[in-house]
Amino acid sequence: MNYWLMKSEPAECSVDDALAAPNATVPWVGVRNYQARNYMRDTMRVDDGVLFYHSSCAEPGIVGIARVASTPYPDPTQFDQKSHYFDAASKPEEPRWQLVDVQVLRKIRNITLPELRATPQLEELLVLKKGNRLSITPVEPKHWKAILKLADKA
Incomplete structure (x- = not known):
């Protein structure tokens, strides 16, 4: 089993949505970074664990525990000319962008960036690394366990 942190802007799709x-x-529409796409296409498996992360908002942080709920398939927004994620170079017979479905298992309190940074066991968590802007990053099993412990704290 693999674990992932997947960022979503709450205005696009919040944990409540x-x-x-x-x-x-x-x-999980709209991923337009090749490395993030490759994670979904090549590495993610159904039932992998997902940390649902709100980004580009007042208090970014982990707000939900989820799972990968499908195998990868073409992101339909790449073909929709009205979509912000339209990609004129992508063709239905050879789609460039893939997605997976994500199922939220439970909403948790917001575990904010300052709290993540203040947790010694998480110092190597990729989302905390300087310059890391990927919308999808792998999470080590030890980090997954530490974050679940934080989620269970009141």
């Missing part, structure tokens, strides 16, 4: 979706499951 995901929980309100059928089966609390949403397609």
Whole structure:
């Protein structure tokens, strides 16, 4: 089993939006970075653990525990000319962008960046590394366990 941190802007898709979706499951649309796409396409497996992270908001942080709920498939937004994520170079017969569905299992209190940085066991967590702007990053099992412990603290 692998673990991932997946960033979403709450204005695009919040943890509450995901929980309100059928089966609390949403397609992870709009990834337009090749490395993040490759994680979804080549490495993610159904039932991998996901830390649902709110980014580009007043208090960025981990707000939910989720799982990968599908195998990868073409992101339909790449073909939609009205979409912010439209990619004219991507063709239906050879799609450039993939996505997976993500199912939120539970909402947690916001574990903010300052709290993550203040936790010694998480000093190597990729999201905390300077210059790391990827929307999807792998999470080590030891970091996953430490974050679940933080999530269970009141």
